[in-house]
Amino acid sequence: xxxxxxxxxTDNNINPISLETLAAAQQIKKYNGAEIFAVTFSDTTSNxxxxxxxxxxxxxxxxxxxxxxxxxxxxxxxxxxxSHKPDLILFGHTYxxxxxxxxxxxxxxxxxxxxxxxxxxxxxxxxxxxxYQNKINTDVAIKNDSAIISFQSGxxxxxxxxxxxxxxxxxxxxxxxxxxxIINEEKFKDGEGGVDLSS
Numbered sequence: 001x002x003x004x005x006x007x008x009x010t011d012n013n014i015n016p017i018s019l020e021t022l023a024a025a026q027q028i029k030k031y032n033g034a035e036i037f038a039v040t041f042s043d044t045t046s047n048x049x050x051x052x053x054x055x056x057x058x059x060x061x062x063x064x065x066x067x068x069x070x071x072x073x074x075x076x077x078x079x080x081x082x083s084h085k086p087d088l089i090l091f092g093h094t095y096x097x098x099x100x101x102x103x104x105x106x107x108x109x110x111x112x113x114x115x116x117x118x119x120x121x122x123x124x125x126x127x128x129x130x131x132y133q134n135k136i137n138t139d140v141a142i143k144n145d146s147a148i149i150s151f152q153s154g155x156x157x158x159x160x161x162x163x164x165x166x167x168x169x170x171x172x173x174x175x176x177x178x179x180x181x182i183i184n185e186e187k188f189k190d191g192e193g194g195v196d197l198s199s
């Protein structure tokens with residue numbers, strides 16, 4: 001089994017949910033010896049995660065991927081999927097994931113099991129997710145050859161990640177066919193200081 005794991009980062013800071021998802025991927029690897037390849041678009045991020053137990057780090061050095069853009073990210077993963085043909089593509093369930101990964105699922109014609117909170121490793125792999133506003137949990141088995149999975153924040157612990165020494169492969173994608181129709185404005189930032197509870 002081959003797993004691709006997207007490591008999301010902003011301003012060279014790794015989103016913690018991506019690292020929690022790495023812990024989930026390593027649990028699958030313990031069960032069936034899966035290969036885990038991390039995908040990142042940041043030099044700094046690739047160096048930070050090279051201390052973890054991965055079978056490789058795929059660093060895509062395209063200028064168009066330096067900041068978040070769902071059109072470029074969608075085409076990037078379309079090409080990455082074609083090149084590597086993974087069994088599973090894993091994401092942390094962030095706002096960005098909610099924005100563009102359902103489109104990736106439609107483009108690749110593979111199921112997307114979102115908001116997972118756990119894995120059951122029996123005769124096969126099942127992913128646990130909540131239903132009906134998390135009133136009940138259900139275990140979902142994959143019948144397809146491949147699938148996209150996202151994990152909720154807090155499903156796994158970062159301190160359970162196995163360490164190692166992973167090799168970084170620097171790669172490029174051809175994104176010239178994409179017409180960028182999105183105009184990015186300044187990102188929202190929290191104001192400094194505390195919240196005035198009296199108001």
